[in-house]
Amino acid sequence: MTRFQRAKEIIYALLIMIAAVAMIADPGEGYKIIIGIIGLYFTVLGIIRLYYYFTMARFMVGGRRSLYTGIIMFDFGLLAGTLTNVPHYYIFLYLIGLHAFGGAVDILRSLESYRYKASWKLKMTHGLIDIAVAIVCVIFLKNINVAVFVYAIGLLYSAFLRIIGACRKTKFIYIQ
């Protein structure tokens, strides 16, 4: 990771922490702002990735990965933006779904790292806890305040791990 990428990860983690604190402070309204931010974030990211696909990655072996991730991100962004008038349960289920999806991706990536004998435990733990938080939130969905609180704790934990990840050493090939 470059210094710029580390800084980006740390800033992103801090934003997640702020969102989590906002949710804990006002579980009833805090999530609406958060869903707006998430929507905007994914939409912009999706557009950037699609632009990258059409100008660069479509000429590359395996470049369609950029197209698929761009479409999925863009779709997530648009979907998130349309959820403000929907009952709390559905919005929160959507957030939980996103959280669980992130956890599943982490588990898959840790399994890939395990196959390559690279460090995998931290990512696996992260993924498992993300999914556990999502399950607990679903269980307490009827009591929205408890569910929001558990979800916010999960966000804080994720942000904390992101900061740790940003500060770890990473391997790249030194060319001679």
Next chain:
Amino acid sequence: MQIDFHYYATYAAAYLAGYSHKECMDISYSAFMVDQCSKTLLKKLGADTSAATTMLQLEMMDAGGDIISLQEITAIWSSFHFLPKDLYAQKSKHPKRYMHKYRLICGPDSELVKKTVELAKGSSLQAAGIAMHVLADTWAHAYFAGTPSLVINNVDNDIYEITDPDDRLTDRRIVFNHNPASPDDPEKNSYTNSMYVNNENSVMNLGHGRAGHLPDYSFMRYRYMPAWDDYRMMIKDNPRDYHNAFCQMIHALKYLRGLTDSFETGVYDTDAVSPYDERIRQILGRRQLLASDDWKQFAHDLSNEDIEDFDIDKYQDEYLMAVAGKRPDTFLGRFIDAASAHKKMVCTQIAASKNPLAGFAGKIKE
């Protein structure tokens, strides 16, 4: 390439081109110095940091993703380690942004390598050494670009070592891992590479990082699918390429020494090598991660002189003790001047092709 080829094999090539032992030591020292002369070292020496010929791992990690950082990275790696094959290469219906990266793909026998050798003509032994490093790397680093680029430098996991060119059924799949603590193991076909980062300008996507050190091992023959070649399989035959590099170095050094009138690309001095050909091919083909001992012994057998090991501190005191005006006359002073001249030449050529990745044309001082 590593110290085995850039230092010991370069010594042997220089000796076969007719240089004296002392001259060979200076040329080979300069050739390998290209892998050592970082900004950090130049700062320590109080020298101009724009002459850096390499970047340390931490310098790379600290590099930003902005255009200025990209230009700095590209100026160093394209000039000294991944000399572009064709700055005006054509590919229809590809946007400029893609072509700027595509045109920096490294390859041997290019116009730029001819200009590199010609620039060193009549200059110092240090310039000759730098030119030999650049020339040799065009063979080892072919098909990768000296700029961070996912769309050019990415390699997928389907890489196979060719153990018998006549029997492709014996090809062995190469297994990559990203574990810093895991050394490359040719017996298990297990190698380390940079991890996949889905970011076009990440330093993880610089040069051959995604193919690990496979291009650096002279014994390695492998096939893989480069990201830029429209799903065609590429076969990389390092023993053949390293042999060509060795023979081309002799041809170039004979030109620099004044024994021949011109340096032509595609010409390899196989005559000079023929008495030793079997031994050289044996060294190149041996399955080992570093062939320094073999090349050192070969160089010693050629010149009957002791080949001292590379010592990065060897000329630093001379440079530091020299008064400011006399520094250009020291060994490192001549190296720095030659490196600056070479970098300026390559960056000027890249900028002249309207490619902004190694710096904007207006910024390059003639």
